[in-house]
Amino acid sequence: MENQRNIILAVVLTAAVLFGSQYLIEYFYPAPPPEATDATQADAVDSAASGVTPAPSADTGDILDAGTDTAAAPTVKPVTVDSALGTGQRVAIANPLVKGSINLVGGRIDDLTMTEHRETIDKGSDPVRLFGPEGTDAQYFAQFGWLGQGIDRPTSETVWSADGETLTPETPVTLSWTNATGQSFSIRYSIDENYLITATQSFTNSGNAPVTLQPISYVSRTSKTADVGTWIIRTGPIGVFDGAANFSWDYDDVSEAANKTAEPEGQVSWLGFSDIYWLSALIAGEGSEVEGRFVNTNGDLYRSDLLYEAQIVAPGATLETCTRLYAGAKNVELLDSYTEQGITLLDRAVDWGWFYWFEKPIFYLLKWLFDAVGNFGVAIILLVVIIRGLMFPIAQRQFASMAAMRAVQPKMKAIQEKYADDKTKMQQEVMKLYKEEKVNPLGGCLPIFLQIPIFFALYKVLLLTVEMRHQPFALWIKDLSAPDPLTPVNLFGLLPFEPVSFLAIGILPILLGITMWLQFKLNPAPTDPVQAQVFSIMPWVLMFVMAPFAAGLQLYWMVSNVLTIAQQKWFYSRHPALKEQMAKDAEEKARKKELEAAEK
Structure with missing residues (x-):
């Protein structure tokens, strides 16, 4: 399993937690029917x-x-x-x-x-x-x-x-x-x-x-x-x-x-x-x-x-x-x-819902940071730094797993070509390869699973707590609990109209999309063309999806992406062979495209 698949899994699970947890709670634990009083x-x-x-x-x-x-x-x-x-x-x-x-x-x-x-x-x-x-x-x-x-x-x-x-x-x-x-x-x-x-x-x-x-x-x-x-x-x-x-x-x-x-x-x-x-x-x-x-x-x-x-x-x-x-x-x-x-x-x-035991500690940490620095936007940035710092050893293992997966890609391709007509045998040989090479295809998933509850906790904190209400950050961000108000759709307010909500994409969501695109570019390219197409549009889809959310949440995700990019750059400097392999794969992919274009 490649790193890109892990990111897809993160997006799906994040959406499931954000939009499905309360529904499931109410489905499995329905409210008792109203009872008449005297x-x-x-x-x-x-x-x-x-x-x-x-x-x-x-x-x-x-x-x-x-x-x-x-x-x-x-x-x-x-x-x-x-x-x-x-x-x-x-x-x-x-x-x-x-x-x-x-x-x-x-x-x-x-x-x-x-x-x-x-x-x-x-x-x-x-x-x-x-x-x-x-x-x-x-x-x-x-x-x-x-x-x-x-x-x-x-x-x-x-x-x-x-x-x-x-x-x-x-x-x-x-x-x-x-x-x-x-x-x-x-x-x-x-x-x-x-x-x-x-x-x-x-x-x-x-x-x-x-x-x-x-x-x-x-x-x-x-x-x-x-x-x-x-x-x-x-x-x-x-x-x-x-x-x-x-x-x-x-x-x-x-x-x-x-x-x-x-x-x-x-x-x-x-x-x-x-x-x-x-x-x-x-x-x-x-x-x-x-x-x-x-x-x-x-x-x-x-x-x-x-x-x-x-x-x-x-x-x-x-x-x-x-x-x-x-x-x-x-x-x-x-x-x-x-x-x-x-x-x-x-x-x-x-x-708070079922996850109050986790959301309240995140709130108190954020509140402590706010009391220390006096700005909730800066407190959110510091929260990202702390979380990324705590997860740094796990991120190292994730990157090592990604490198190991990348190293066995040629052998995996050979297995896929050899057993193209026998999916069961192909799966058996792939699992055997993982065992022989001591590769864990799920090794990169843990950081994503850890990020999901943190992301959801911050979502609830921004949405629920009066302490976050009307808290400014800097420049045009006057309320971190509301969506980013500045959008290029109306030329940043110069045109006298308010765009409809799904088009009102603020600057922070745009920066979020750009940083996610850069992060995906640093990851090994998917071998599956469908996956490649999905990853090419995902940052821009998420840009629209995140636009109506609180600016504080957008700020958190954007800063987290920036730190992830910095981490990946540092990891590549420690694993030059992986970067060289990625360059070779990119060249091979480009040659295939040229050949396909020439055949047409």
């Missing part, structure tokens, strides 16, 4: 959207207003975020990473922007908005409350009182409300230096009779602003149930489930909604019996519910529940630190 309870929660308090039921009684009911709610033209934030009383939220506010009407967190992340690479771009008020195109908020029977409890229309004006890491804020019978409710909000908000719900029964209450928290969002998932990156409803991350549901699955409600089995650790870079997750209190579900409340509106076990609160007693809300960027190191602090598998909110 219809009475789900319908009761949904019906509260109209603002009308439903009649108490045997199961839930009066409930928390939670979203929009299809039958009861009229179609309302969305309001702008600015106008929605300009009405009513609010408590500001501020820490190093987020800015926003809590709406005292309903006590909900419906205004959060991430100060470190911009919508585009433009420095003047607005910060990324995660949460937006109800009724806007950016609707996305978290609310905390209670289900209960025979008690006047707070709803989404309740106006709360606050004991502070700004929620910061140093200054928690408590919202309080007392009903007509003197029973008091409160929600104490606190926030850390990052994206974690803690909501401590408290109810004190100052009445003369016991009260049954069920604490609830939920996140409501519109799917209009949701990232579209793929078979490589899963987005949408997400959670950890019985100690396992569950990506089984998407928005369509929830809409098509019985009663438009999906209720995964198992004890809930956390649940919420995931985009490629952002996460909202309700984290259940430790030691609590909790159920979780996802509900399609109306059209493009969805909700993730965290339902605690109903409890009887005796006169004079207090019921307290603590729920945490992660609302922010899926920073890998931050999620890992929260996981180490006891939030079960919060780090799996980043959809």
Whole structure:
């Protein structure tokens, strides 16, 4: 087997890993079918959207207003975020990473922007908005409350009182409300230096009779602003149930489930909604019996519910529940630190897939290099140098195997000519030749097999991690997680049109094609004419294939090709006989072409 065949194998396997692994995973390990939740309870929660308090039921009684009911709610033209934030009383939220506010009407967190992340690479771009008020195109908020029977409890229309004006890491804020019978409710909000908000719900029964209450928290969002998932990156409803991350549901699955409600089995650790870079997750209190579900409340509106076990609160007693809300960027190191602090598998909110055990070390190595040099493009180049350095001894063996294969080519040709009519005998004689000459035809495959997981890991890192989002390299490369934007098709932007995606071949993909062509030219030429034709066009085909991929991935492959070319040059200097043999083969090939042309 020649080196060229190894490269073909590399391309095929790389494509299989990139485009087939998740499909195979889902094929052999399909998601469990949606299960219907209790219809009475789900319908009761949904019906509260109209603002009308439903009649108490045997199961839930009066409930928390939670979203929009299809039958009861009229179609309302969305309001702008600015106008929605300009009405009513609010408590500001501020820490190093987020800015926003809590709406005292309903006590909900419906205004959060991430100060470190911009919508585009433009420095003047607005910060990324995660949460937006109800009724806007950016609707996305978290609310905390209670289900209960025979008690006047707070709803989404309740106006709360606050004991502070700004929620910061140093200054928690408590919202309080007392009903007509003197029973008091409160929600104490606190926030850390990052994206974690803690909501401590408290109810004190100052009445003369016991009260049954069920604490609830939920996140409501519109799917209009949701990232579209793929078979490589899963987005949408997400959670950890019985100690396992569950990506089984998407928005369509929830809409098509019985009663438009999906209720995964198992004890809930956390649940919420995931985009490629952002996460909202309700984290259940430790030691609590909790159920979780996802509900399609109306059209493009969805909700993730965290339902605690109903409890009887005796006169004079207090019921307290603590729920945490992660609302922010899926920073890998931050999620890992929260996981180490006891939030079960919060780090799996980043959809690493089955190969997380390999992808995360590549990420941390790349992150360490970035911290050292301050540029992700340079970090990627250094990553290539490190990987090629570690693989140098293996590459030496690969080249030695290629040289040995080249040396036995004349004998192989003789065998092929002698047993042209007997393929079985030919194979036997070829294997005998390999054994006698101590040649391993697969000796050159190992470096390729090692490169495939590294390549795939970098692909996932560039695609998934918010740390790579909008990271520049140099010159025209302003975002390594996006394709190379500069293409000669429109004269590098001088012509006023955007070429279609399959023609928008940037400079990096072109350099990738050229370096691959040079690399193939340094390899021994295939003896099979079909193989030769395939290798003559493969660099240019891959140039088109790689054009839509992240510039960081293109940079990695191009630099890897350059180092491979340098390695091959050095190896040829150590094995002059191989280079001379290649020259002889090229001359012989040229003579054959001349003879064929003369015969015609």
